[in-house]
Amino acid sequence: MVQKTRRPAASAKSASAKSLLEASGAAVPKRRGRPRAYQPEIALGKALDLFRKDGFAATSLDDLSAATGMNRPSLYGAFGDKRELYIKSYQRYRADARAAMIDIFKDELPIRKRLERIFAVALDIYLSGDAGPRGCFTVMTAASEAVADPEIRAMVLEGFAELDKAFAACFSRAKEKGELASTADPQVLAQLASATIHTIAIRARARMPRKQLEAIVNGAIDVLVGAAST
Amino acid sequence: MVQKTRRPAASAKSASAKSLLEASGAAVPKRRGRPRAYQPEIALGKALDLFRKDGFAATSLDDLSAATGMNRPSLYGAFGDKRELYIKSYQRYRADARAAMIDIFKDELPIRKRLERIFAVALDIYLSGDAGPRGCFTVMTAASEAVADPEIRAMVLEGFAELDKAFAACFSRAKEKGELASTADPQVLAQLASATIHTIAIRARARMPRKQLEAIVNGAIDVLVGAAST
DNA sequence: TGTTTTTTGTACCATCTCGCAAATAATCCT
DNA sequence: AGGATTATTTGCGAGATGGTACAAAAAACA
Structure with missing residues (x-):
């Protein structure tokens, strides 16, 4: 369990996310639906760590799910399948x-x-x-x-x-x-x-x-x- | 299927195996039970090829079984589990x-x-x-x-x-x-x-x-x- | 011939694999 | 308040995974 908070203390979270976005110069888009319980940036970092440790084949989606605190469907929705996540991790690296x-x-x-x-x-x-x-x-x-x-x-x-x-x-x-x-x-x-x-x-x-x-x-x-x- | 012959033409096979043994100087021991349908040397070579191509994690026992022509119990008996086979392949390499x-x-x-x-x-x-x-x-x-x-x-x-x-x-x-x-x-x-x-x-x-x-x-x-x- | 020994073939197990569908929850917009 | 929109959760399912049990087969030995 890494970034798994049942009650996300939404204010603080969105604030930090906002500042990150503003820092990168993008206008805050005001997302519409249910807010994310994870921060893609740090989730990707966790995935990267795992892939670096064990390689592609030996890293399971369960491992990734546990490390990122996102369950599989969320992972899938955010980054695509395992290969895409690997590629995005590599780009991040x-x-x-x-x-x-x-x-x-x-x-x-x-x-x-x-x-x-x-x-x-x-x-x-x-x-x-x-x-x-x-x-x-x-x-x-x-x-x-x-x-x-x-x-x-x-x-x-x-x-x-x-x-x-x-x-x-x-x-x-x-x-x-x-x-x-x-x-x-x-x-x-x-x-x-x-x-x-x-x-x-x-x-x-x-x-x-x-x-x-x-x-x-x-x-x-x-x-x-x-x-x-x- | 690689070295999978139903009727092993035992004479030819054992002959080549014998010559290999004799070449390495060991006395032919006259094994007792059912003769092997595979040659460990070449089977190990096939396993090595597979491991080199895909790595350890991405190579399944089914793949190894298919490539060597040995079924899993034979593989296990001859080389031990997957990790041992990997180590033996590496030594061979x-x-x-x-x-x-x-x-x-x-x-x-x-x-x-x-x-x-x-x-x-x-x-x-x-x-x-x-x-x-x-x-x-x-x-x-x-x-x-x-x-x-x-x-x-x-x-x-x-x-x-x-x-x-x-x-x-x-x-x-x-x-x-x-x-x-x-x-x-x-x-x-x-x-x-x-x-x-x-x-x-x-x-x-x-x-x-x-x-x-x-x-x-x-x-x-x-x-x-x-x-x-x- | 019958026993012993070794290998083979088939089948099986428990677990893990990736990916997805349906239902639930939280937010925004009107 | 009530729909629209987006995320999360649960849990399924078809298949692959590593490893093993057990009986049949094939040879040597007595």
């Missing part, structure tokens, strides 16, 4: 991850510092979780669902491309600023940086200790920025 | 992968050539499969099962360590032979090589075209061997 990274990617720091921060944030994301490290949703999704489902596959591939591109922009700028040798290929360095992200995501999932993961990250940074300079 | 790699790792080729060959074999393994690329069992297993299952987790971690170690030995030897700069750290390079393996495993699973995967591999090799030499 991507949005969260992007939000956590984007500032660092854009920051005008020395390349080395920037990489350190990016990888540190990634480790935070992958290692968090009460019941063991949750890893990277993209990697898990790629491993299991992307083979058979074209729509999910497209999202995963787009995720890879997005990360590669962000890293490439990083290295390009660093090269312009003279932090890298003129022979350095930003594209190649970006793919190796992504590879580092992927390897720590997988290894974190197998509960490799943070120290070891940080050692991998530090070694990778040395090669990436030291490779063609100094 | 590791043995196969090791067999495919070990010669190249030991070969006395220039480091660059050796890396090219290793990654090429890896790509062959990850991209093969009738119903889409099968990816790397270790990566898939790490992503889904390793979090919750200590025994599986230990195997996965050991798999990572084994790969890291093999690459490290490669780079160490190359360094001794003067193919790498004296500043090169074989350990770090090995982890980056493993990271490259992991990234192509994941991306292959998302059906990234082989050309692109090869480009990633080539870029990685350039950095790995060019990083501290030339």
